[in-house]
Amino acid sequence: MKSSWNTYDTGPFFDELITPAGTPRVAARRAVNLFKEMTNEEMNARRSAAELAIIDMGISFTVYSEGENIDRAWPFDMIPRIITGKDWAKVSRGLAQRTRALNAFIDDIYNQQRILKDGIVPAETVLESGNYKAQCAGMSPRYGAWAHICGTDLVRDKDGRFYVLEDNLRVPSGVSYMLENREITKRVLPELFENYSVQPVDDYPSRLFSTLASLSPRDRRRPCVVVLTPGIYNSAYFEHSFLARGMGAELVEGSDMFVDDDDCLYMRTVDGPERVDVVYRRIDDDFLDPEVFREDSTLGVPGIMRAWKAGNVAIANAPGSGVADDKVVYAFVPDMIRYYLNEKPAIRSVKTYLCMIEKDREYVLNNLEKLVVKPANESGGYGLMVGPHSTSKQRDKFSRLIQENPRNYIAQPTLSLSTAPTYIGDTVAPRHLDLRPFILSGKETWVTPGGLTRVALVEGSLVVNSSQGGGSKDTWIVEGSR
Amino acid sequence: MRLLSRVAERLYWMARYLERAEDTARLLRSHTHLIMDIPSGSEPSWEVLLQTLDAEEGFSRNHRVANETNVLRFLMADLENLSSIARSIQAARENVRTTRDVLPAEVWEHVNELYHYSREHSASSVGRRNRHRFLEQVIGRCQMINGLIMTTLCRDHTNRFVRIGHLLERADMTTRVLDVGIGTLMNEERNPSTTDPLVWASVLSSLSALETYRRTVGPLVEGAEAVDFIFRDGTLPRSLKFCLNGIREELAPMQNNTAAMKVIDRARRSLSRFDPHKAGRLDMHRFIDKFQANLLALGTEINVAWFLTEQA
16 A cells, blocks of 8 residues: 555645645554555455445435435545644634524524624625525524534635535534444544544534423423434435434424424324424425425424424424525625624635625626636535536536526635545545534534545545535544644 | 334334234245145145135236246235235335334344345245245244344333234234135045144144144144134234234223224134134134134224324
């Protein structure tokens, strides 16, 4: 293995483990040395062991392809991404701050709308967004927390600094893979842990439970918390079941619950109806309650919004939280931090051009080949254009789309996503990655140490989504060198 | 421990399908043995299997001749046939897939493996050469899953509904196995004394009860005694009495159980009144019909009391 490590070329990018001079970074040194000593056969044996563990543990994700749902084994690269505790502390502080501001923003939007009245954020960008749910106006959930579970996507640019790419405030997924990745690494590379003190991640389910339990409208020792799933055919069903098991909570479908005349939510058990205190829902707002949102939804519970508004049940994330999960609103988050918290943003956002603003639009249309153009309202990497990799035909198409519907598009400079050594075939090569930490907000705010690192397995590719050929890595936050 | 009605229902059906797969495999195994024991020309028909499994209608849709290959393929490997082994295993797996969060992880793993085994081997095991091995595998794997459940699951509602599913299906299948025996004897007109013991021994062995019968009742297998044993020996885990008692035990502490308990007690009374020594073959057949109707009614009451979601 030595040879492919010795010829490893970081190129112009920031590499997580290797310096531009080709030597391992301090925190990664022992890990890299261990990998260097392994023969290809050893590396392959570990990789097979990891693949086997993934199948045994039943870790899968579902892709919808050609009219069919296919369960695929989770693609995993065994070389961990290593971040120092010192670097992470800064990021973690920034994420907590950002999430506090976002929650303050959502609470404000559905109540006084001070930030709109003060002209900090243009009112129409918020109130005309499909993510703004008028039905939630006047609500103020406990602790002012709306987005209780937030998955924030980070990238690391050439300068090695972390930037927030987007905030996922609706039903962010991926946390189960973060936990499983650690589990797999422990199984297949146990000796790697010998020289490191790695911050553990496996208390996430109990942290999640505490956060959810803190929202309970009834004061009980152990509130009744449920995970609401759209069912087995959802791509994240594995995670729903995983988290329910991890919390010892019921995994329910919409039809398992009903709202009674007392405006309380109940689930149907063999001992009769049982009142539910907190719903961790993994379905979108639109499907939550056919009485309020989409009438044709069979995934939700008729009347659940009534129960929520009456204060008889907590819903996480709170309906309407998506109003802050919008690529246009994203551009204003640094302003929100200053406005609500009177603090300086501790983590950077990416410079964002709003096509709705004439000056920005002009710049975007003239610089399409340099920018990443994104629809304001899609996730999963669909419908975006990466300028430097685009054809003139694609640029023409996006130019037209932007002019037709400027509110719907934003553009950002193409960041150089950082890379990390990834075992491809039988060589180690740099591949681009991002990072999704999870932030819990209830009575307290808590940030996962690390998060889910997703890696684009195709050479040069920046698309890390598992539905589009992405893989993942275990992410280590390590304490000082020993 | 609380248990969602939907999850209870799926657990119950998981258990029923697993039991059905195992018991069908037992039935096919012992019938195959029986047919080999009886001189050619006077063997019982394969069709009798279709009759006892209520599968004639489905069979005749795609088949004209009820010969060995057609019948066995239909009962072992046909996924369109709701009572085939392959289909039962598939249905059991579907039910476990959505209740994994209340079962030990190994249950899913083993059910999944059983499913892959059946998918790969059911069609190629129809011939006599591989049949035995396939049936043994199905029985063995089902038993392993049962053992796993028995030794790892807390004795709470989860276990309760799994157990009810097993017992109800087993009682039903036991009556069907007996019906095969009775049907075989009713259909034949030769000297009964030579084939009778073979048929009854086959029935007992498909219930894994032959050795116990010999020790408890005696070495000679005789019709009325065998039926009495299978119906009313409360210690034999595949007897009707044992199954009913077991279900009753599980239902007794449940809320909302009045209707279901009524049906159970009706079935138990009629079982204790029935005397196989005085009954002819036709009477036995009629009794089995009535008993199956009671099981069906019991299934309906369980469904209404604990699964159907009209509680609001």
